[in-house]
Amino acid sequence: MPNLIPALPEIFLAVAAMALLMAGVFLNPQTASRNVSYTSAGVLVVTIAIVGLVTDGTATTFGGAFITDTFAVFVKALILIATAVAVIMSREYLEQNGIFRFEFPVLMVLAALGMMMMVSANDMIALYLGLELQSLSLYVIASFQRESTRSAEAGLKYFVLGALSSGLLLYGISLVYGFSGTTGFDKLAGLFIGGDAPVGVIVGLVFILAGFAFKVSAVPFHMWTPDVYEGAPTPVTAFFAVAPKIAALALMTRTMVGAFGDLGAEWSQVIIFVSIASMILGAFAAINQKNIKRLMAYSSIGHMGYALIGLAVAGAADDAVTRSDGLQGLLVYLAIYMFMNIGTFACILLMRRNNRMVEGIDDLAGLSKTNPAMAFVLAAFMFSMAGIPPLAGFFGKLYIFLAAVEAELFALAIIGVLSSVVAAFYYIRIVKVMYFDDPEEAFDKPISREMKAVLIVTGAVVLLFIVYPLPILSGASLATAALMPG
Numbered sequence: 001m002p003n004l005i006p007a008l009p010e011i012f013l014a015v016a017a018m019a020l021l022m023a024g025v026f027l028n029p030q031t032a033s034r035n036v037s038y039t040s041a042g043v044l045v046v047t048i049a050i051v052g053l054v055t056d057g058t059a060t061t062f063g064g065a066f067i068t069d070t071f072a073v074f075v076k077a078l079i080l081i082a083t084a085v086a087v088i089m090s091r092e093y094l095e096q097n098g099i100f101r102f103e104f105p106v107l108m109v110l111a112a113l114g115m116m117m118m119v120s121a122n123d124m125i126a127l128y129l130g131l132e133l134q135s136l137s138l139y140v141i142a143s144f145q146r147e148s149t150r151s152a153e154a155g156l157k158y159f160v161l162g163a164l165s166s167g168l169l170l171y172g173i174s175l176v177y178g179f180s181g182t183t184g185f186d187k188l189a190g191l192f193i194g195g196d197a198p199v200g201v202i203v204g205l206v207f208i209l210a211g212f213a214f215k216v217s218a219v220p221f222h223m224w225t226p227d228v229y230e231g232a233p234t235p236v237t238a239f240f241a242v243a244p245k246i247a248a249l250a251l252m253t254r255t256m257v258g259a260f261g262d263l264g265a266e267w268s269q270v271i272i273f274v275s276i277a278s279m280i281l282g283a284f285a286a287i288n289q290k291n292i293k294r295l296m297a298y299s300s301i302g303h304m305g306y307a308l309i310g311l312a313v314a315g316a317a318d319d320a321v322t323r324s325d326g327l328q329g330l331l332v333y334l335a336i337y338m339f340m341n342i343g344t345f346a347c348i349l350l351m352r353r354n355n356r357m358v359e360g361i362d363d364l365a366g367l368s369k370t371n372p373a374m375a376f377v378l379a380a381f382m383f384s385m386a387g388i389p390p391l392a393g394f395f396g397k398l399y400i401f402l403a404a405v406e407a408e409l410f411a412l413a414i415i416g417v418l419s420s421v422v423a424a425f426y427y428i429r430i431v432k433v434m435y436f437d438d439p440e441e442a443f444d445k446p447i448s449r450e451m452k453a454v455l456i457v458t459g460a461v462v463l464l465f466i467v468y469p470l471p472i473l474s475g476a477s478l479a480t481a482a483l484m485p486g
Helices: 005-026 029-054 070-096 103-119 124-142 149-180 185-191 199-215 225-231 234-259 261-285 292-316 320-349 372-386 392-406 410-436 449-464 470-483
Strands: 059-061 066-068
Touching: 005 029, 005 059, 005 066, 005 103, 029 070, 029 103, 066 070, 070 103, 070 234, 070 320, 070 449, 070 470, 103 124, 103 234, 124 149, 124 234, 149 185, 149 199, 149 225, 185 234, 199 234, 199 261, 225 234, 225 292, 234 261, 234 292, 234 320, 234 470, 261 292, 261 410, 292 320, 292 392, 292 410, 320 372, 320 392, 320 449, 320 470, 372 392, 372 410, 372 449, 392 410, 392 449
Parallel strands: none
Antiparallel strands: 059 066
């Protein structure tokens, strides 16, 4: 029997998901959705505690295919927090739209399980299993509102393009295996010491990166993002914008740095191109958007471009200190990105008139007069995403751009700063609409206690990060040390 302690959080989450599925079948349909939602959120919180308790240094199991370390702990904590908050935010939305299906939170729990397996993957096969478990759950969630043609269309587009990306990823894995004879990350790292690798491995790496780029919605594999974000139910869009992106970037980081670290000169060129293209498209394509969910889709594409700068530094830098700074900047950016996006989508979920969701940016007109507290919090999130000091988003970009300068990737840093300036236009335009346009009809009230709590916590992190940044900074530092012990 393998040592199951390192995989205990995943085992617990899998068993809990099956138990919730069984319980939901026997509960009253009207109460099952609410009870399973709250229980799912509780299960995810308990899993966070288990993740912290069972991790003591680096440990592997299942023949080295599964690894747990402080890098995995940091990223899993972000994933589980994002999923738990998404489950809580979705409960009210489902009830208001007459959707009493307990399967929804269970699917989110299973998606979180897949993401945790992705983060702990130490083998190409384990990587693919985790990725597909996450993806299969997300395909169903995207089209969960079956009576809505937009939701069905979003799910179908995501499924078709997701199948294409899985094919690219599998082809890349088969090339790497064919030219190296192994799929284990540790063995792959030992084969390419000195940076020498067959051409087939390099080609395989390009296909693997193409599959990863789809999962993080990076250019040129971003085409599904605006349509899926707009068509999927708003809580699903909030979930898509945060947890899967964090998991996929963490998986990309572990794969590239852990298995192919000595080939950084080759794969960093692809990362640099994808990063630049994502930042530019995210900055310019969102300018003319009228729907706030589509705007957030292009915003997330841009943010993934900024985050990828950290990974580019980890591949292109000459010294270990600079590479570590790049990875630490990436992890700090992901943590801040999570809080900014969860808070923003909580505000979008509160955009209801006459018990009906509205999604136009113009619907926010005069919000400062009809709901000043919500306008203030949303303005803080917009300024933070634009990178305005002293908010958290400014420090996320600062760490990333400083790492790029240290690695002498000056063009990457300059393009990042300029695209950030362009993107500030559409973020600040939302603030202008809220504070200077004539008021529209007020949004529905009252706001539930759960949504108030989400807005207060995320707003406090964004506003007060400068006062007490230690938890995120120290966690990112320890996670980086686990991934790059040298």
